[in-house]
Amino acid sequence: MASITKLPxxxxxxxxxxxxxxxxxxxxxxTCRHFYACYRENPSVAADILQQQVTLALVPYSIAVLEASHLNPRTGVAVRELLKMLYTEPSRLANRLRTMPVPLFMKMGHMHDAIHDLASQYSSHAWTQISNGQPMQAFSGLSLSRTEYYRFCRAFYRVELYFSLFRNSTSSNIASFSDDDREWFFSQHAPWENEQLSGAHDFLELKISKASYDILAHDVELGELGIDYLTPGGDNGWRQLFALLKSSFGAGRADLYDALTNPPGEDLDDGIPLSEYTDEDLDTLFSISHSEDANKGPFQAWRMAFNDLPRRAWAMLTNNAGLRERAYVFWDVERLERCGLLSLFEDVSEDSELLSANKDFDGMYESFEERSRIWQKGGLGYWSNDGESRIVWPTRQGMECLG
Known part of the structure; x- marks a missing residue:
């Protein structure tokens, strides 16, 4: 049998x-020198592998996220220049792939693995919420179409772009941009695409709330600080990931929730409900994104949800949390029609798991008092209603030193 090292x-x-x-x-x-020698003769194979992994449509977003992470200083001019290239000349970004070194490919691949996992988890969670109580034959296992997968991934890439570009200054990265620059970022998306960002935001906060619940609800020192672990959204900055990490890692604040819930100034005076806009009107207003995604599914679902509302309220409404949990603006029109999703969406509860779970506020405030009492006596560690067996108390020698 011929050795693999003998292959051309x-x-x-x-x-x-x-x-x-x-x-x-x-x-x-x-593995062997022959493989390495073959790679040296054809180094473009690395770009081919990455392109296959990320997909051709998402390569510009992958490169934009990489460049955004290295942008310093982050001025309004530099931010807009990068975003304009992404939205108007994505091929220019994609062409850079052929001249990039392999270590950058590794970073992009690692980022895409994270994006892929988030997209898969969000779509799976959404489909579980949709299919609960529905006939199994119509709502069996989920297999995303190519365009649905693109939409889920693109939303998380855009969230990452926002966090990278519009974070406040840090010790190592100077930021100088205005609210106009933030508004310009969102203006490049149709409103149903900004609602996709809202859905991605809610899903990320749900993951954060689950991951942080145990420590926020039981750590003695965090109880002394009175950190609210139940209130979701922009009303609770303490539970936002980047606020929690700020003191440890120097991360500036990135207020995506506030940005999504505060429309541009020109939209505030527009009181015309969506129902009075024709499809042609909306095509004229939001033609920017049609070349990327011409499927009408997200548009139809968004129009159903916002039909009675004016332009200033076309994204991130609290009473649409249940719809966002079901990723209502991510599905292809073919799936909407095949599964009758639009009629299902009309009866969806306003609440989501994020808004409705673990709302024992009285218990939370009582825990603040108990943990504060323990902290003031010098105790640290894990508190629970079952007792103080996991509390670490200062030693007598330590108390004498403190005294």
Whole structure:
């Protein structure tokens, strides 16, 4: 039997191109010298692997997110220049792939793995909420279409772009941009695409609330600080991930929730309800994104939800939380029609898991008092209603030193 090292380089590089994920390239090259030599003859294989992993449509977003993370200083001019290239000339960004070094490919691949996981988790969670109580034959296992997968991933890429570009100044990164720059970012999206950002935001906060609940509800020192772990959204800055990490990692605040709930100034005076806009009117207003995503599913779902409301209220309404939990503006029109989703969406509860779960506010405030009492006596650690067995008390020697 012929050894694999005897295969021609054309065959080896062809196999490499089908690795599917850029993280597999380095182990492959370290396998033997022949593989590495074949790669040196055809270094473009790395870009081919990444493009296959990220998909051609999302490559410009992947590169934009990478460049946004290195933008310093983040001036309004620099931010708009990057975003204009992404939205009007995405091919210019995509062309940079062929001249980028492999370490940057690894960063982009790692980011896409995270984006892919979030997109898969959100779509799966949404489909579970939709299918509860519905006939199994119509709502069996979810398989996203190519355009649905693109929409979910694009929303999380855009959220990451916002967090990277519009965070306040930090010790290592100077920011100088205005509210106009933020408004310009959102103006590049149709309103149903901004509602996709709202859905991604809600899902991220749900994950954060679940991940942080145990420590926020039981840590003695956090109880002394009175950190609210139940109130969602912009009314509770303490539970936002970047606020919690700010003191440890120097991360500036990124107020995506506030940005989504505060419309541009020109929209405030527009009292015309959506129902009075024709499809042609909306096509004229929001033609920017049609070249990226021409499927009418997101538009139809958004129009159903906001039909009676004026332009200033076309995203991130609290009473649409249940719809956003079901990712209502992410599905293709074919799925909407096949499963009758628009009629289901009309009867969806306003609340979501994020808004309705664990709302024992009295218990939370009582825990603040108990944990504060323990903290003032020098105790630290994990408090619970079952007792203080997991509280760490200062030693007598330590108390004498403090005294």
């Amino acid at each position: 380089c054309e065959v080896i590089t062809s196999v490499m191109r089908d690795l599917g994920n850029i993280r597999f390239l380095l182990p492959c090259l370290l």
